[in-house]
Amino acid sequence: MTEPLITAFQASRVGIGFDSHGLVQGRRLILGGVDVPHSQGLLGHSDGDVLVHSIMDALLGAANLGDKGMHFPSSDAQYKDISSLILLGKVANLLVSGSWRISNVDATILAQKPRLGPHLPDMQRLISATLSLEPERVSVKVTTTDYLGFIGREEGIAACAIAAVLRT
Ligand SMILES: [Zn+2]
Numbered sequence: 001m002t003e004p005l006i007t008a009f010q011a012s013r014v015g016i017g018f019d020s021h022g023l024v025q026g027r028r029l030i031l032g033g034v035d036v037p038h039s040q041g042l043l044g045h046s047d048g049d050v051l052v053h054s055i056m057d058a059l060l061g062a063a064n065l066g067d068k069g070m071h072f073p074s075s076d077a078q079y080k081d082i083s084s085l086i087l088l089g090k091v092a093n094l095l096v097s098g099s100w101r102i103s104n105v106d107a108t109i110l111a112q113k114p115r116l117g118p119h120l121p122d123m124q125r126l127i128s129a130t131l132s133l134e135p136e137r138v139s140v141k142v143t144t145t146d147y148l149g150f151i152g153r154e155e156g157i158a159a160c161a162i163a164a165v166l167r168t
Helices: 003-011 050-062 084-097 117-130
Strands: 012-025 029-031 034-036 040-042 100-110 138-143 156-167
Touching: 012 050, 029 040, 034 117, 050 084, 050 100, 050 117, 050 156, 084 100, 084 117, 117 138
Parallel strands: 100 138
Antiparallel strands: 012 040, 012 156, 029 034, 100 156
């Protein structure tokens, strides 16, 4: 009698992702594909979008497909300054190829400044569209670290994400 439950469990998998980048002058701040007005931006080989990067690793992890550095090495010139949403779309294609479909994504941005709340709906919209998901399947939240650590000192921004996938 327990067999259907075991089958359902095996068909559903979750993955976790984390990323952080340093804040520097002279870079645009791109989070969740949104160009957020700020005096500093995130340093990175691509656009430094920590939110999208953490979601990419959560999705790849859920499907046990390695990590984003393996698929999109920063040593590869074709990824320089690339929009991370393009890379997220490639991750979505990898999951489809592996017969996985995305159940949901939940992510948290850790940033002291700027205030990101007003931009969260746009991030949710862009990420869900890139993943061909209904917007309600993508949750994007934000928190500060109460001025603690490198995030609190505004030296960088981090993000963590979890994703659930189902075998198609
Ligand atoms: Zn990154």
